[in-house]
Amino acid sequence: MHKIQIITASNGEEMVVLSKADYDAMVAALMSDAEDDDDVALYDARKAELDADGLLPAEVSIAILRGDHRIKALRASRGLTQQQLAAKTGLGQGFLSDLENGRRNVTDAVAQNLSTVLGVPASWFKG
Template sequence: MSFQAPTAQRFVTPSGDEMVIIPRAEYDRLVALAAEIDEDAEDVATYDRAKAALATAADVVLPPEVSRRMLAGASLIKAIRKWRLLTQEQVAAHTGLAQGYLSDIEGGRKKGTPETLAKLAEALDVPDFWLQTPGT
Protein backbone atom coordinates (compact mmCIF):
# COMPACT_ATOMS: atom_id res chain seq x y z
CA MET A 1 0.00 0.00 0.00
CA SER A 2 1.49 3.38 -0.98
CA PHE A 3 1.00 6.69 0.75
CA GLN A 4 -1.28 9.13 -1.00
CA ALA A 5 -0.97 12.78 -0.08
CA PRO A 6 -4.33 14.40 0.41
CA THR A 7 -5.44 16.41 -2.53
CA ALA A 8 -5.11 20.12 -1.95
CA GLN A 9 -8.25 22.11 -1.83
CA ARG A 10 -8.29 25.40 -3.56
CA PHE A 11 -9.78 28.37 -1.79
CA VAL A 12 -10.41 31.63 -3.58
CA THR A 13 -11.57 34.88 -2.01
CA PRO A 14 -14.46 36.81 -3.52
CA SER A 15 -11.89 39.15 -5.10
CA GLY A 16 -10.18 36.21 -6.84
CA ASP A 17 -7.12 35.88 -4.57
CA GLU A 18 -5.99 32.32 -3.94
CA MET A 19 -5.72 31.31 -0.27
CA VAL A 20 -3.14 29.01 1.32
CA ILE A 21 -3.77 27.06 4.50
CA ILE A 22 -0.77 26.06 6.60
CA PRO A 23 -0.41 24.70 10.14
CA ARG A 24 -0.22 27.35 12.88
CA ALA A 25 3.30 26.25 13.88
CA GLU A 26 4.53 26.82 10.32
CA TYR A 27 2.82 30.24 10.22
CA ASP A 28 4.46 31.23 13.54
CA ARG A 29 7.85 30.07 12.23
CA LEU A 30 7.45 32.14 9.06
CA VAL A 31 6.37 35.23 11.03
CA ALA A 32 9.40 34.90 13.33
CA LEU A 33 11.69 34.44 10.35
CA ALA A 34 10.26 37.53 8.64
CA ALA A 35 10.77 39.57 11.83
CA GLU A 36 14.38 38.38 12.05
CA ILE A 37 15.01 39.31 8.42
CA ASP A 38 13.48 42.76 9.00
CA GLU A 39 15.67 43.25 12.08
CA ASP A 40 18.80 42.20 10.17
CA ALA A 41 17.92 44.56 7.31
CA GLU A 42 17.44 47.44 9.77
CA ASP A 43 20.81 46.65 11.41
CA VAL A 44 22.50 46.75 8.00
CA ALA A 45 20.76 50.03 7.14
CA THR A 46 21.81 51.56 10.47
CA TYR A 47 25.42 50.49 9.90
CA ASP A 48 25.38 51.88 6.34
CA ARG A 49 23.99 55.22 7.57
CA ALA A 50 26.66 55.44 10.27
CA LYS A 51 29.47 54.63 7.81
CA ALA A 52 28.16 57.24 5.36
CA ALA A 53 28.00 59.84 8.13
CA LEU A 54 31.57 59.07 9.17
CA ALA A 55 32.80 59.36 5.59
CA THR A 56 31.28 62.80 5.09
CA ALA A 57 31.37 64.50 8.49
CA ALA A 58 34.79 66.08 9.06
CA ASP A 59 33.73 67.22 12.52
CA VAL A 60 33.03 63.73 13.84
CA VAL A 61 34.28 63.32 17.38
CA LEU A 62 36.88 60.62 17.93
CA PRO A 63 35.79 57.65 20.03
CA PRO A 64 36.47 58.26 23.75
CA GLU A 65 39.02 55.42 23.96
CA VAL A 66 41.04 57.00 21.12
CA SER A 67 40.93 60.38 22.83
CA ARG A 68 42.02 58.86 26.18
CA ARG A 69 45.00 57.15 24.55
CA MET A 70 46.02 60.38 22.82
CA LEU A 71 45.77 62.30 26.10
CA ALA A 72 48.05 59.65 27.59
CA GLY A 73 50.63 60.40 24.87
CA ALA A 74 49.82 58.00 22.03
CA SER A 75 49.77 59.28 18.46
CA LEU A 76 46.45 59.36 16.65
CA ILE A 77 47.34 56.37 14.46
CA LYS A 78 48.54 54.30 17.40
CA ALA A 79 45.46 55.19 19.44
CA ILE A 80 43.16 54.16 16.58
CA ARG A 81 45.13 50.96 15.99
CA LYS A 82 44.87 50.00 19.66
CA TRP A 83 41.16 50.91 19.64
CA ARG A 84 40.73 48.52 16.71
CA LEU A 85 42.65 45.83 18.66
CA LEU A 86 45.22 45.47 15.88
CA THR A 87 48.97 44.93 16.07
CA GLN A 88 51.48 46.85 13.99
CA GLU A 89 52.20 43.60 12.17
CA GLN A 90 48.54 43.17 11.21
CA VAL A 91 48.24 46.75 9.94
CA ALA A 92 51.55 46.46 8.09
CA ALA A 93 50.41 43.23 6.41
CA HIS A 94 47.12 44.84 5.35
CA THR A 95 48.79 47.96 3.94
CA GLY A 96 51.95 46.46 2.50
CA LEU A 97 54.04 48.82 4.64
CA ALA A 98 57.02 47.68 6.65
CA GLN A 99 56.26 47.31 10.35
CA GLY A 100 59.26 49.51 11.16
CA TYR A 101 57.93 52.29 8.92
CA LEU A 102 54.56 52.08 10.66
CA SER A 103 56.37 52.30 13.98
CA ASP A 104 58.16 55.44 12.76
CA ILE A 105 54.84 57.01 11.73
CA GLU A 106 53.23 56.15 15.07
CA GLY A 107 56.26 57.51 16.92
CA GLY A 108 56.24 60.79 14.97
CA ARG A 109 59.62 60.11 13.37
CA LYS A 110 58.00 59.98 9.92
CA LYS A 111 54.89 61.73 8.65
CA GLY A 112 53.73 59.38 5.92
CA THR A 113 52.57 60.45 2.49
CA PRO A 114 48.90 61.13 1.81
CA GLU A 115 48.78 57.79 -0.03
CA THR A 116 50.30 55.98 2.95
CA LEU A 117 47.85 57.65 5.32
CA ALA A 118 44.97 56.64 3.04
CA LYS A 119 46.17 53.00 3.19
CA LEU A 120 46.35 53.24 6.97
CA ALA A 121 42.86 54.73 7.16
CA GLU A 122 41.53 51.82 5.12
CA ALA A 123 43.35 49.24 7.25
CA LEU A 124 42.06 50.91 10.44
CA ASP A 125 38.54 51.27 8.99
CA VAL A 126 38.31 55.01 9.61
CA PRO A 127 37.62 57.89 7.22
CA ASP A 128 40.69 59.18 5.34
CA PHE A 129 40.31 62.67 6.74
CA TRP A 130 40.90 61.41 10.28
CA LEU A 131 44.55 60.78 9.36
CA GLN A 132 45.19 63.57 6.84
CA THR A 133 46.90 66.68 8.11
CA PRO A 134 45.69 70.07 6.83
CA GLY A 135 47.26 70.96 3.52
CA THR A 136 47.98 67.38 2.43
Protein backbone atom coordinates (compact mmCIF):
# COMPACT_ATOMS: atom_id res chain seq x y z
CA MET A 1 0.00 0.00 0.00
CA HIS A 2 1.03 3.51 -0.61
CA LYS A 3 0.27 6.82 1.00
CA ILE A 4 -2.66 6.64 3.42
CA GLN A 5 -4.15 9.71 5.01
CA ILE A 6 -6.22 9.71 8.20
CA ILE A 7 -8.65 12.57 8.66
CA THR A 8 -11.11 13.39 11.40
CA ALA A 9 -14.66 14.18 10.37
CA SER A 10 -16.67 16.97 12.01
CA ASN A 11 -18.40 14.39 14.21
CA GLY A 12 -15.01 13.14 15.50
CA GLU A 13 -14.99 9.92 13.48
CA GLU A 14 -11.63 9.02 12.00
CA MET A 15 -11.64 8.27 8.30
CA VAL A 16 -9.00 6.83 6.03
CA VAL A 17 -8.26 8.18 2.59
CA LEU A 18 -6.34 5.97 0.20
CA SER A 19 -5.75 5.71 -3.50
CA LYS A 20 -8.19 3.87 -5.74
CA ALA A 21 -5.44 1.36 -6.59
CA ASP A 22 -4.89 0.60 -2.90
CA TYR A 23 -8.63 0.32 -2.34
CA ASP A 24 -8.95 -2.09 -5.30
CA ALA A 25 -6.06 -4.17 -3.94
CA MET A 26 -7.75 -4.41 -0.52
CA VAL A 27 -11.06 -5.47 -2.08
CA ALA A 28 -9.31 -8.08 -4.21
CA ALA A 29 -7.54 -9.47 -1.13
CA LEU A 30 -10.83 -9.65 0.77
CA MET A 31 -12.53 -11.41 -2.15
CA SER A 32 -9.66 -13.88 -2.32
CA ASP A 33 -10.07 -14.64 1.38
CA ALA A 34 -13.80 -15.15 0.86
CA GLU A 35 -13.05 -17.55 -2.01
CA ASP A 36 -10.62 -19.41 0.23
CA ASP A 37 -13.31 -19.68 2.91
CA ASP A 38 -15.73 -21.03 0.30
CA ASP A 39 -13.12 -23.55 -0.87
CA VAL A 40 -12.49 -24.69 2.70
CA ALA A 41 -16.22 -25.08 3.33
CA LEU A 42 -16.62 -27.10 0.12
CA TYR A 43 -13.64 -29.30 1.03
CA ASP A 44 -15.02 -29.89 4.54
CA ALA A 45 -18.44 -30.82 3.13
CA ARG A 46 -16.96 -33.29 0.64
CA LYS A 47 -14.69 -34.79 3.30
CA ALA A 48 -17.68 -35.26 5.61
CA GLU A 49 -19.50 -37.08 2.80
CA LEU A 50 -16.49 -39.35 2.30
CA ASP A 51 -16.21 -39.97 6.04
CA ALA A 52 -19.85 -41.01 6.08
CA ASP A 53 -19.08 -43.44 3.25
CA GLY A 54 -16.18 -44.99 5.15
CA LEU A 55 -13.12 -43.00 4.15
CA LEU A 56 -10.02 -45.00 4.92
CA PRO A 57 -7.54 -43.68 7.45
CA ALA A 58 -4.53 -41.87 6.01
CA GLU A 59 -2.14 -44.58 7.20
CA VAL A 60 -3.95 -47.12 4.99
CA SER A 61 -3.58 -44.95 1.91
CA ILE A 62 0.07 -44.27 2.73
CA ALA A 63 0.78 -47.98 3.15
CA ILE A 64 -0.83 -48.72 -0.21
CA LEU A 65 1.19 -45.97 -1.87
CA ARG A 66 4.31 -47.54 -0.39
CA GLY A 67 3.42 -50.83 -2.05
CA ASP A 68 1.46 -52.78 0.55
CA HIS A 69 -1.51 -54.82 -0.61
CA ARG A 70 -4.90 -53.42 0.41
CA ILE A 71 -5.54 -56.35 2.72
CA LYS A 72 -2.21 -55.90 4.50
CA ALA A 73 -2.69 -52.13 4.81
CA LEU A 74 -6.16 -52.56 6.33
CA ARG A 75 -5.09 -55.43 8.56
CA ALA A 76 -2.17 -53.42 9.92
CA SER A 77 -4.34 -50.33 10.48
CA ARG A 78 -6.68 -52.50 12.57
CA GLY A 79 -3.71 -53.78 14.60
CA LEU A 80 -4.19 -57.37 13.45
CA THR A 81 -1.62 -60.00 12.61
CA GLN A 82 -2.23 -62.40 9.76
CA GLN A 83 -3.02 -65.10 12.33
CA GLN A 84 -5.58 -62.89 14.08
CA LEU A 85 -7.25 -61.95 10.80
CA ALA A 86 -7.24 -65.61 9.76
CA ALA A 87 -9.00 -66.53 13.00
CA LYS A 88 -11.62 -63.81 12.54
CA THR A 89 -12.30 -64.70 8.90
CA GLY A 90 -11.88 -68.47 9.06
CA LEU A 91 -9.26 -68.26 6.32
CA GLY A 92 -5.85 -69.83 6.61
CA GLN A 93 -2.89 -67.67 7.57
CA GLY A 94 -0.92 -68.97 4.59
CA PHE A 95 -3.83 -68.15 2.29
CA LEU A 96 -3.90 -64.57 3.65
CA SER A 97 -0.16 -64.33 3.09
CA ASP A 98 -0.66 -65.43 -0.51
CA LEU A 99 -3.38 -62.81 -0.99
CA GLU A 100 -1.26 -60.04 0.52
CA ASN A 101 1.70 -60.99 -1.68
CA GLY A 102 -0.33 -61.29 -4.88
CA ARG A 103 0.14 -65.03 -5.27
CA ARG A 104 -3.64 -65.55 -5.19
CA ASN A 105 -6.59 -63.50 -6.32
CA VAL A 106 -9.42 -62.42 -4.05
CA THR A 107 -12.67 -64.25 -4.88
CA ASP A 108 -16.10 -62.74 -4.32
CA ALA A 109 -16.64 -64.93 -1.24
CA VAL A 110 -13.27 -63.98 0.28
CA ALA A 111 -13.90 -60.30 -0.50
CA GLN A 112 -17.25 -60.46 1.31
CA ASN A 113 -15.65 -62.22 4.28
CA LEU A 114 -12.84 -59.65 4.54
CA SER A 115 -15.35 -56.87 4.06
CA THR A 116 -17.36 -57.99 7.07
CA VAL A 117 -14.33 -58.29 9.33
CA LEU A 118 -12.40 -55.21 8.17
CA GLY A 119 -15.40 -52.94 7.71
CA VAL A 120 -14.95 -51.87 4.09
CA PRO A 121 -17.01 -52.61 0.96
CA ALA A 122 -16.31 -56.01 -0.60
CA SER A 123 -15.78 -54.37 -3.99
CA TRP A 124 -12.76 -52.60 -2.50
CA PHE A 125 -10.85 -55.90 -2.48
CA LYS A 126 -11.59 -56.64 -6.11
CA GLY A 127 -9.84 -53.56 -7.54
